[in-house]
Amino acid sequence: IFLILAGSCLLGLWAAHGLPRVGHDLHSSGRRFKWPDSVATWSFVEGVALDGLFIFGLSIQAQKLLGGNAVLIAGGLMALRYASEMLLSPLGGRAAQRFGATSMLLLFSFLSALALAAFGSYWVIVGAAAVLVLRALQLPLVTTLVAERNPGSMRVSALASNAVWRDIGAGLGPLLAGLLLPVAAAPWVFGLAGAAIALSAVFCWRAKTPGSA
Numbered sequence: 001i002f003l004i005l006a007g008s009c010l011l012g013l014w015a016a017h018g019l020p021r022v023g024h025d026l027h028s029s030g031r032r033f034k035w036p037d038s039v040a041t042w043s044f045v046e047g048v049a050l051d052g053l054f055i056f057g058l059s060i061q062a063q064k065l066l067g068g069n070a071v072l073i074a075g076g077l078m079a080l081r082y083a084s085e086m087l088l089s090p091l092g093g094r095a096a097q098r099f100g101a102t103s104m105l106l107l108f109s110f111l112s113a114l115a116l117a118a119f120g121s122y123w124v125i126v127g128a129a130a131v132l133v134l135r136a137l138q139l140p141l142v143t144t145l146v147a148e149r150n151p152g153s154m155r156v157s158a159l160a161s162n163a164v165w166r167d168i169g170a171g172l173g174p175l176l177a178g179l180l181l182p183v184a185a186a187p188w189v190f191g192l193a194g195a196a197i198a199l200s201a202v203f204c205w206r207a208k209t210p211g212s213a
Contacts (some may be wrong), residue, residue, distance in 0.1 A: 036165050038207040039145045042105070042200040043166035046142075049193035050135050051166070052173010054116065054128075057190070060181055061124050077128045084136035092137035093144070101144040102205050108138045109201030113194030120190025145204065 036044060055078075062074040095104045112134045119127025143159060150158035180189050 034161065036161075037149075038200070038203045039142060039149065040162045040165040042109075042197070042204050043142055043162050044169040045196050045200045046135075046138070047166040047169025047171075048173040048176065049116065049169075049197050050112070050131065051170035052175075053177045053193050054119070054131055054173075054190070056174040056177040057181055057186070058128055060177070061119070061122075061186060073125065077125070077132060080129060081132045081135070084133050085139060088133060088136040089139045093140040095137070096141050096144050101141045101148070105138065105141045105145065106201045106205045108134050108141070109197050112138070113198040116190045116194035116197075117187070120187040122186075 058077060059074050062071075062077075092104065092108075112131060115127050115130035115134060117127075119131060121127075142162065146158050146162050147155055177189075
């Protein structure tokens with residue numbers, strides 16, 4: 001398996017030679033570290049709740065409630081994660097183009113909160129599948145919002161900063177799962193995580209730039 005993965009990585013290295021070799025004109029504000037704006041805050045919360053807490057908690061919940069079939073079910077749901085990203089992310093982009101990225105982010109965030117609450121309330125398979133599908137639909141919305149709110153030379157650094165905040169959240173999420181899930185009720189943990197996603201989406205919606213959707 002790891003030899004196959006290594007071969008895939010080498011193919012990616014070969015494909016990378018086709019990328020543009022001219023660097024972007026990066027915007028420099030004199031400060032390398034800045035506090036996150038509303039979109040980066042949403043990305044951080046999404047990283048904590050969906051990429052960290054949910055993914056780690058998926059195995060715990062599956063083992064606790066589904067017993068011997070937990071590994072197969074958790075593996076199937078993780079496979080659904082990547083399949084949904086490939087197949088459904090374009091639909092999220094079309095929805096953003098038609099109805100506005102901010103509006104769709106708000107809607108999908110509230111639906112994700114409901115799906116997380118269902119997952120924490122022992123609807124493991126249905127809740128997890130809904131979370132993974134909604135996560136795939138949200139992926140193109142965030143980069144669209146960052147690009148809209150950071151025009152010109154500021155765009156590349158803003159996209160990089162947003163990705164960093166999301167990765168910080170994704171790293172913090174498993175730590176929180178390990179601390180909270182053994183001692184706290186799952187409905188409360190995942191319910192509060194969903195509420196945090198919905199609240200951060202509200203701040204994104206309120207902070208939208210004039211003329212943006």
